[in-house]
Amino acid sequence: MRAVRVFFSLLFLAILASNVRAISHWSESRGVYDDICYLRQAHLFQRFGWTGIDTSLAHETDGYLAGKLRSIDFPNWNEPTRAPCHTETADGSKWVMTPPPGTGFVLALFPEGFQVIPLYVLANVIIAGFALYGLWRAREPGSLTLAAVFGALAIYFMINPTKASYSMAPTMVVCALTGLLTARLFIGDRRRLLMIAIVGLLLSLSVSFRIANIVLAAGYFLFFGVSFLVWRTRESFVSGLALGLAFLVGLLPVFAANLVNSGHPLVSAYGGQDTAAPYLDPAVLAAYLRDPQFPLMVVACAGTALLWRFGDHAGVRQLALLVAGNLALNLAFFATHPVFTQYYIIPILMLSLWTLLFAAVLTRGPARGFIAQKSDGPRPREMLSRIPH
Structure with missing residues (x-):
């Protein structure tokens, strides 16, 4: 098995090197409108510091936005x-950008004019690190095979479809880390409240990169909410409370951006663009069925079913329930979303697949469930009393 690990480690590194080589030739003026907005947010942070969260066009006194638009031959x-992805506030007092501030913030960590390449290189290296961790942590032939195949695909995905939007690079990193921590939460980790809080924080921080990432947390709140309604114990209540409070803390950057740009922390700068009633569009469904996202969807659903069927610990089966609920809610949301793109459901698919992978490589030996237990074990309340905090 060591020879297999060495071989696939070299393969992972080869894919990573290929990605880095391709990324090194990328241009920051590729003609994608959203790119300009992310880069402008980064420019505002570098120019004004934290007050750069205010994206009003009144700050456009150095010609940065006009120069970027001119470089891609944008009309007017x-x-x-x-300018694209800018909108007038409801009171008509100013024009602001619609994307949340997170992607611009991470781009601002790198020197202007050389921001996208280092961001993607760093994200690729981190994802390769997660893939290598899963590969070398796997102990069974089946989990090793999963780690090898998925690890190679995950690194490749950091080029396509991740390159479609700058917001996807940090999102993919958050999905990998959240998947690992979610698996550890249900498979024997003793610091449960801390782990729950970190997971909640990561899920909410991802919203700073893409507003739609807020749906990634839907299955988590469903699971912990139903757990409390079923068991009604102090442990289930405190666990859900820890998740909710941490999630709110992670949303503070988005709340702050909304307050500054829209005048209210709960009102997005997107305005009416993100409040349209959902509906089922056959054209959108057909687009997903023809897209490479669909096979990944099938794999994620099948993997979740297999985890439930063959999981020999209560924690593993509970993890399968969480992943299944999260998949169902996210897929339902995007199926009824009026717009299709090649990466919309990639975050939930990658979060689910990373979680399933780490569940496979970590389930060796005893594992305790979070709330319930196997039918031949102690009663639920007895099990809950043993959960360390």
């Missing part, structure tokens, strides 16, 4: 109010 590049 010299008219700021015609």
Whole structure:
């Protein structure tokens, strides 16, 4: 098995090197409108510090936005109010950007003019690290095979479809880390409240990269909410409370951006664009069925079913329930979303697949469930009393 690990480690590194080589030739003026907005947010942070969270066009005094739009031959590049992903506030007092501040913040960590390449290289290296960890942690032939195949695909995905939006690079990193911590939460980790809080914080921080990432937490709240309603114990209540409080803390950057740009912490700068009633569009469904996202969806659903069927510990089966609920809620959301892109359901699929992978490589030996237990074990309340905090 060591020879297999060495071989696939070299394969992972080869894919990573290929990705880095491709990324090194990327241009920050590739003609994608959203890119300009993420880069402008980064420019505002570098120029004004934390107050750069205010994206009002009134700050556009150095010609940065006009220069970026001109570089991609954008029509009306010299008219700021015609710029993409900018909208007028409800009171008509100013024009602001619609994306949340997180992607611009991580881009601002790198020098202007050389931001996208180092961001993607760093994200690729981190994902390769997670893939290597899963590969070398696997002890069974089946889990080793899963780690080898998925690890190679995960690194490749950091080029396609991740390159479609700058917000996807940090999102993919958060999905991998959250998947690992979620698996550890249900498979024998003793610091449960701390782990729950970290998972909640990561899920909410991902919203700073893409507003739609808020749906990634839906299955977690469903699981912990139902757990409390079923068991009604102090442990289940405190666990759900820890998740909720940590989630709110992680949303503070988004709340702050909304307050500054829209005048209210709960009102997004997207305005009416994100409040349209959901509906089932056959054209959108057909697009997903024809897209490479669909096979990944099938794999994620099948993997979740297998985890439930062959999980020999209560924690593993509970993890399968969480993943299944999260998949169902996220897929339902995007199936009824009026717009299709090649990466919309990639975050939930990667979060689910990373969670399933780490569940496979970590389930060796005894594992305790979070709330319930195997039918031949102690009663639920007895088990709950043993959960360390």
